[in-house]
Amino acid sequence: MADLLIVDDEPNVLNALRRMCMNRTATPAIPDPHVATFAAPLEALAYMRTNRVDLVISDYRMPEMDGASFLTKAKMLQPDAARMILSAFSDMEGIVRAINDAGIFRFVAKPWGDTELRASIVQVLEHRDMMLENRRLADEVRQQQDIISRQQLELVRLEAESPGITRVRWTPDGGVLIEE
Amino acid sequence: MARTEPNTMRSALVLKKVPRQSPVLDAPGAASITGKLNDFAWICALYELGQTAAAGVDPLKVQQDILKHIVSGLDAESGSIALIVEGTDDLLEIVAGTDLPPGTVGSRLPRGVGVFGHVVATGQPLLINGDAAETRLPVQINERRDRATHSAMCWPLRVQERTIGALAVNRAAGLPKYSVEDLDRGQVLTSLLALVMANHRMHVERENRILELSTLNDAMQRMNALLEDAQNQLIQSEKLASIGQIAAGVAHEINNPVGFVLSNLGALESYVGSLFALAEAADAAGARSTGEPSPEGVSPGQALRDGTDIEFLRTDIAALLAESRDGLGRVKAIVQDLKNFSRGGADESWELVDLHAALESTLNIVRNEIKYKARIETRYGALPEVECLPSRLNQVFLNLLVNAGQAIEANGRLLIETGVEGTEAWIAVEDTGCGIPKEHLNRIFEPFFTTKPVGQGTGLGLSLSYSIVRKHGGRIDVDTEVGRGTRFTVRLPLRQPRAAVPATSV
Structure with missing residues (x-):
C-alpha cells in the first residue's frame, strides 16, 4: 500500500499523474497505489491533517503558495511522508528552499518521463520504508535496552496510526483543537 | 616684383604717381585707344567672359581669357593680374599673365613691394611712362633692355571698397605711351573686371558651400540610416531581452501540457494493451464456445472483462484524449503567439x-x-x-x-x-x-x-x-x-x- 498525495494547479496534470501511478502493467509499477490529488495546496494540507500519506508530490508554481512553502508545511504535519517536487519551473532560490527547508527527496523536471518518474517514486518509497524500518529497529533495540519508556513507544505508535494525535492542543475551556 | 613680372616692369621706366584727376603728363605721344574701348562688341565679349566666369569654368583659364581680352582691348603688349590671397591682407598671387615665364602664374609676390604692392597698398591707379629708375617706388628692375617697357598702367581691382588685387598692362617702346585718359578708361574696365572676379569668387564659394552642404547632407542621411538601423536592432534586442524575461513562464506553459500529454500517451498504451488482451480473450472464448454462454451464464470474456474494468477504460480513454487534445492545442497556441510576437x-x-x-x-x-x-x-x-x-x-x-x-x-x-x-x-x-x-x-x-x-x-x-x-x-x-x-x-x-x-x- 502506497499512499500518494499529488498537488498541481493544472487538473490535466493531476489526471495524467493519477493514470501514470495507477498503471499496474508498467515496470516499475508502484505497489498497490492509492492516489489523492489536489489542485489547491491548502486543501492538500487539510487532507494531510487527517490522512496518513507516504509520499507528497508537488508542483512548484501554484497560486496559493509555492511548492517549497507547501512541502515545508507538509513536513511539519507529517515528517515521515517523503517529498518530491515535479515542476517545469523554479528559480535557484526556490530549489534551495525546497532542499533546505522542505527536505525534498527528488526534484523532477516537467515534462517528465513516465518510466523515470515512476522509478523515482518507487525509489523514494523504498528509501522511506528503509528509513522507517531503521528507526523501528533502532527503537526496538532501545526498547530492549529499556531506554525508551512504554509511553513513548505508545506515542510513536499512535502518531504513526493517526498523525497529529500526540500533538493535541487544548482550548482554555478544555476543548480539543482539531484544526489549526 | 620684377622677377615674377618681367614683362610688366621693364627697365628704364619713368614712374609717376597719377592721381585720378591729374593732368596729362605726356599726352602728346598717347594714341587713343578709345576707339577700341567704344567697340560694343568688345564690351559684349568681356561681359560674356564674365558670365563664363560665373558659370564656374576653371577660374585660372577664365582670368587668363579676360586678361588677354583686356590686353588686346588696350592695345597692350602684355599684362598680368594679381589677386590678394584669401585670408590675407596684402599677400598677392599672380593668377594670370601674358608672355610670362612658365611657373609665374600661381607664384606669390613679396608683400608690399613693386608696382602691384604699391597699387594694392594705396588703392590708386598708376601710369608709368619712361624710366623706372626715376621712381621712388621700391621696384626691382629686371634689365631687359632689348625690349624696354615704354609705358605701363596698373589699376587696383576693387569690390565694395575692398581691394582684391591689381591688373597691369604694358607697352613696349615703339608703341605710343598711355595717357591719363587711358588710365581713367581702364579704371572703368577694371572695376568691371573686379566685379567679374568677385562674382566668380562668390560663385566658387557658393559652389563649395553647396558641395559642403550636400556632403554634409549625405553624411547626415547616412547617419540617419545608421541610427534607424541601430534603433531597429535595439528594438529587436529589447524584444529578445523581454522574451528572456518571460522565457521561464513560456517554458512552464509549454512543458506542462507536453508533460501530461506524453504521460497520457503512456497510459493510453497500457489501456490499449488491456483492450487488445480483452479482444484476444473474447476471440479465443468465442472460438471455443461459439459465443454461447456457458451453463453457469458467465462467458470467459465476461470474466476477463470484470478484471479489466471496461467501464473505467471507456470513460478514462475519452477523458484522456480530450485532455491531451486540449494540451496540444495550448502548446500550438503559445508557439503561434510567440511567432506573432517575434x-x-x-x-x-x-x-x-x-x-x-x-x-x-x-x-x-x-x-x-x-x-x-x-x-x-x-x-x-x-x-x-x-x-x-x-x-x-x-x-x-x-x-x-x-x-x-x-x-x-x-x-x-x-x-x-x-x-x-x-x-x-x-x-x-x-x-x-x-x-x-x-x-x-x-x-x-x-x-x-x-x-x-x-x-x-x-x-x-x-x-x-x-x-x-x-x-x-x-x-x-x-x-x-x-x-x-x-x-x-x-x-x-x-x-x-x-x-x-x-x-x-x-
Whole structure:
C-alpha cells in the first residue's frame, strides 16, 4: 500500500499523474497505489491533517503558495511522508528552499518521463520504508535496552496510526483543537 | 616684383604717381585707344567672359581669357593680374599673365613691394611712362633692355571698397605711351573686371558651400540610416531581452501540457494493451464456445472483462484524449503567439489589426508570469481595426504587461481596458502594484533608466515603447500613485495620416 498525495494547479496534470501511478502493467509499477490529488495546496494540507500519506508530490508554481512553502508545511504535519517536487519551473532560490527547508527527496523536471518518474517514486518509497524500518529497529533495540519508556513507544505508535494525535492542543475551556 | 613680372616692369621706366584727376603728363605721344574701348562688341565679349566666369569654368583659364581680352582691348603688349590671397591682407598671387615665364602664374609676390604692392597698398591707379629708375617706388628692375617697357598702367581691382588685387598692362617702346585718359578708361574696365572676379569668387564659394552642404547632407542621411538601423536592432534586442524575461513562464506553459500529454500517451498504451488482451480473450472464448454462454451464464470474456474494468477504460480513454487534445492545442497556441510576437523586423508593413487579438496573443505569453500573483481582468470596448505595425505594438503591450506583473508583489489585480475616443483607440494596462515614485516619473521613458534588479530589466522597455507609439502618431499617458498602482494608457490614431490603406492590405 502506497499512499500518494499529488498537488498541481493544472487538473490535466493531476489526471495524467493519477493514470501514470495507477498503471499496474508498467515496470516499475508502484505497489498497490492509492492516489489523492489536489489542485489547491491548502486543501492538500487539510487532507494531510487527517490522512496518513507516504509520499507528497508537488508542483512548484501554484497560486496559493509555492511548492517549497507547501512541502515545508507538509513536513511539519507529517515528517515521515517523503517529498518530491515535479515542476517545469523554479528559480535557484526556490530549489534551495525546497532542499533546505522542505527536505525534498527528488526534484523532477516537467515534462517528465513516465518510466523515470515512476522509478523515482518507487525509489523514494523504498528509501522511506528503509528509513522507517531503521528507526523501528533502532527503537526496538532501545526498547530492549529499556531506554525508551512504554509511553513513548505508545506515542510513536499512535502518531504513526493517526498523525497529529500526540500533538493535541487544548482550548482554555478544555476543548480539543482539531484544526489549526 | 620684377622677377615674377618681367614683362610688366621693364627697365628704364619713368614712374609717376597719377592721381585720378591729374593732368596729362605726356599726352602728346598717347594714341587713343578709345576707339577700341567704344567697340560694343568688345564690351559684349568681356561681359560674356564674365558670365563664363560665373558659370564656374576653371577660374585660372577664365582670368587668363579676360586678361588677354583686356590686353588686346588696350592695345597692350602684355599684362598680368594679381589677386590678394584669401585670408590675407596684402599677400598677392599672380593668377594670370601674358608672355610670362612658365611657373609665374600661381607664384606669390613679396608683400608690399613693386608696382602691384604699391597699387594694392594705396588703392590708386598708376601710369608709368619712361624710366623706372626715376621712381621712388621700391621696384626691382629686371634689365631687359632689348625690349624696354615704354609705358605701363596698373589699376587696383576693387569690390565694395575692398581691394582684391591689381591688373597691369604694358607697352613696349615703339608703341605710343598711355595717357591719363587711358588710365581713367581702364579704371572703368577694371572695376568691371573686379566685379567679374568677385562674382566668380562668390560663385566658387557658393559652389563649395553647396558641395559642403550636400556632403554634409549625405553624411547626415547616412547617419540617419545608421541610427534607424541601430534603433531597429535595439528594438529587436529589447524584444529578445523581454522574451528572456518571460522565457521561464513560456517554458512552464509549454512543458506542462507536453508533460501530461506524453504521460497520457503512456497510459493510453497500457489501456490499449488491456483492450487488445480483452479482444484476444473474447476471440479465443468465442472460438471455443461459439459465443454461447456457458451453463453457469458467465462467458470467459465476461470474466476477463470484470478484471479489466471496461467501464473505467471507456470513460478514462475519452477523458484522456480530450485532455491531451486540449494540451496540444495550448502548446500550438503559445508557439503561434510567440511567432506573432517575434515576427517582423525593420521591413514590417502597416496592417489593419484587431488589437484585442493582439492583446490576447501577447497576454498568453506573459500569463504565466502574472497569474500566480495577480488576477487578470479584461474589459474590452468596441474597437475597430487599427492601422499599425502589429509586432511592434505587441512589443509595447508585452512591456506594459511585464512591467505591471513585476510591479505586483502578490495578490494583485491586472486590468486591461480598451476603447475608442474620437479618431483614437486607447488601450490601458492598470496594475495594483507598487506605483512609481514622483522622482522617477519623469525619467521612466529615458533609455537605460531602470529600477529593476540586474537581469530583470534592460531599461529600454518603456523608452522603446514610447518611440514605437510615437511612430504610430500616438502617445502614452501614465497615472500612478505609490502603493496604489499604475495605469499606462496607450492612445493610437485609428488610421495613419499617409495615403489611405486599401482594405485588401489586412
